[in-house]
Amino acid sequence: MFNCRSNSIDIETYSDIDLTKCGVYRYAESPAFEILLFGYSVDGGEVTVIDLAQGEQIPDEILDALTDETITKWAFNANFERVCLSKYLRDLGRSLDLFYDNHPLSTEMARYLNPAGWRCTMVWAATMGLPLSLKDVGSILKLEDQKMDEGKMLIKYFSVPCTPTKTNGGRTRNLPADAPDKWTTFIAYNKRDVEVEMAIQQKLSGFPVPESVWDEYHIDQEINDRGVRVDMYLVKNAIDMDGRSRKELTAAMRRITSLSNPNSIQQMKQWLADNGLETDTLGKKAVAALLRDAPPELAEVLELRQQLAKSSVKKYQAMENCVCDDGRCHGMFQFYGANRTGRWAGRLIQMQNLPQNHLPDLAEARALVCSGDFDSVKLLYEDVPDTLSQLIRTAFIPKDGQKFYVADFSAIEARVIAWYAGEKWRQEVFDRGGDIYCASASQMFHVPVEKHGVNGHLRQKGKIAELALGYGGSVGALKSVGALEMGLSEEELQPLVDAWRQSNPHIVKFWWDVDRAVTEVVKQHKTVHCYGLILSYQSGMLLITLPSRRNLVYVRPKIGTNRYGGQCIAYEGIGATKKWERLDSYGPKFVENIVQATSRDILCNSMKTLRCSSIVMHIHDELVIEADPEVSLDVLCEQMGRVPDWTPGLKLRADGYICDFYMKD
Structure with missing residues (x-):
């Protein structure tokens, strides 16, 4: 009797569709698509590679495990393996879970393996602030066995069509028999990838991903599987x-x-x-x-x-x-x-x-x-x-007989930072449904400001300040959001910065309290509690635990010197050059991460609340749901706007509209 708890999987494939342009869902639909190699390990044991291209077969018990939600399937970028294996199983005539998106309202036959049984090592690495590349993660973690450098060349040789030439006999595809030595190396490459993935799991075992985040991942996969109709x-x-x-x-x-x-x-x-x-x-x-x-x-x-x-x-x-x-x-x-x-x-x-x-x-x-x-x-x-x-x-259009319900949070980041910092006047504005741009301008210039009314010309300055200054921005930040193009003069910018900061003393204090807390944690390797956050140092990582209990992770932090000669916190991460490098940060930047991460968690909370709705898209703080025209927009917005139990006192609101095609209302 076959008995296992988890399988680690990596596959090598062929298709005549360009994966980078078309994505894995289209890639796997090609009639030319096939799985060449299937590498797997059962419960962390020896890696086996099945050479499907040369007639070997995946054992029945492994195929059964793919559709068994009680057996966890691990892969790096598991979406690729799951979608490709879904096509493979369909071609074999094996049935998939009827409710592919794992909720009782689904009436569509399954096209893809249920994501509930899958875990992604790439996601695990990302939660630790690591790159989305298997090779880079292995290098940063200093694994004993690294991803083989020959992989890119071998994939180009075996996994994509080749140009017909006189030398290759006019063929459009390279098969194992065309280069037996390369094929042997390709098998070793596939085996090594599984080994590297398992080594990453072992290395990160002290920092497990919360089950709540895996649940969010599964919702994400359901949304990607569902897709959105295109006209x-x-x-x-x-x-x-x-x-x-x-x-x-x-x-x-x-x-x-x-x-x-x-x-x-x-x-x-x-x-x-x-x-x-x-x-x-x-x-x-x-x-x-x-x-x-x-x-x-x-x-x-x-x-x-x-x-x-x-x-x-x-x-x-x-x-x-x-x-x-x-x-x-x-x-x-x-x-x-x-x-x-x-x-x-x-x-x-x-x-x-x-x-x-x-x-x-x-x-x-x-x-x-x-x-x-x-x-x-x-x-x-x-x-x-x-x-x-x-x-x-x-x-983007809904399927026949349905409409799009578009709902988003009103000024979510402004609400979250006010909640963290305890900036009461801002919370009162949100509580009474006021316009934050008018209220900010009124607070800054000490006069009443109404949209299209008294002192309405000041609203634009309030808007510019709100967009640019919440995370420590100054004159440069105002310019970057188009302050000069919107009619403000150079001489007005610094006074605008000063006025905004004077009007928001608790937010400014929040920046520098976080800066001091981070510095203390990195210097003394201690744990600090502030503003509902827990800052700690573990195994060479700075962790900021959010109210949702999810961690923001900063790799190998230390006290450094910024380009202006001042003290800063430096950590390792992906920078603007898309390369792994040491990055400088300070209080307002950490606050930006905290606020944006918390806003993301609130959106995830709404996705869970609305899980039994057909979410087809989400853009920033907006959800797009495909639904019957009889669905109540008010009820949907009320459900989306429910405050999570871990943000007591947060003033949250969702607004929405209904449309026959996607649009910005």
Whole structure:
């Protein structure tokens, strides 16, 4: 009788679909897809590799374990193994769990293995502030056995199509028989990956992932499995229209400038200079600034340049690449993608940075694009690229007979930081449903401020201050959120910083109390309690335990010196260069992590509350649910806005709207 508690798994696969562009869900749907090697270990024992490409078979008891939720399956980036093995089992004719998303309201037959039985070593590493790469994690943890460097070359050789040449006999794929020595190394590589994954588990065993976080991971996998429907009529016509628009815009620029390639930044900068307009960059902000004073003939070229610079078509192309046979895009959300806070990162279509929509007749514009009526779009809206950009959100649609319910938290980070710091005037504003931008401006300038009313012009300053200054930002932060472009003068910026800080003394105190607490913990390796947080030092890690009991982890912290010569906390992590390096931090930055992580935990709490709803997307602090039109929006928002029991006194509110296609209300 086969008896085990867990299996560690790693697979090597082949498909003619580009995994990086299309994602694993589309990748595994290809008729050419197959699993080449299946490496596994039972309960931490010796690793076995099944050579499926050469006719070996996975033992029945291991196949049975894949569909047994009581047996834990471990893998690094387990979503890949789970989705690929789902396809493999379906092809074998094996049934999967009927309720693929693990809730009783599901009536759809399973396409994927139930995530409830899976754990991801990559997620575990991410909870410890480590990278999302098996090789990098192994290196940082100084494992005895490291991931083999030959892997990238072997995957390129065996796992993707090859170019036919005279040398290789015109073949489009390399098989084991074409390079037996490489295949033997590939088997060793697969075996080593399982060993490295198990070594990571062993190394991190002193820092187990809370069951509540695994539950969040399973909800994330359910959302990725469910996917979201895409209107392919809109997508295909938008791509065609963009191509036609670009040709016309390029031709117009060529007529005016006589440049051989008016899309060339270097040629365009030189042409502008020759016509009396010097610029170091043609970035969006720079061109907008040039347009304010440019003579008409140059302004026309700059406006054409702005239209050509729109990258709307890339989002549509990403949708076309990753849409699956069911007409839905899957796998767009990376759990713990921002590993210091645990927030999600976008994948494939990058939902986190969709353009906003401001067209008053959005549905009409959408209908014209769906019908392929380029001339009408150009006639009515003039700027075709901008129109297509504003319609990107509307490409996501609910399934027939249902609608999208979009709900998000109102000013979640502003509420959370006020709750932590005990900034009572802000909490009172939220309690009575007030406008935080007006209230902030009123507090700063000591006059009443009403939106579209008395002293309404000050609201913009309150908004700019709220967006830029909550985490220790100063003049530079105001500039980065566009203060100068919004009409503020350089002379107004420092007084605005001073006024905001004077109006929020408890938040400023929160920054520096956290700074002192972190410094004390790192220097003395002790535990400090403050603001409902627990700061501690364990095994070379700084831990900040949030009210949700989840940890923020900072690797190998020490007291350092920042670029200004002052004292700071330095720790190791992924920096702006996407490389593992030593990073500087200080109180306000730690507070930013704490507030954003807590906001993320509140969103997860709402996901758990609404688990039996069909969540198809989530963007920042917003949930998008596919539901029957008879569902009550008020009830849904009430459920989303429930305050977790670990944030007593927090003033939380969710607002929402219903739509026939995704949009920003």
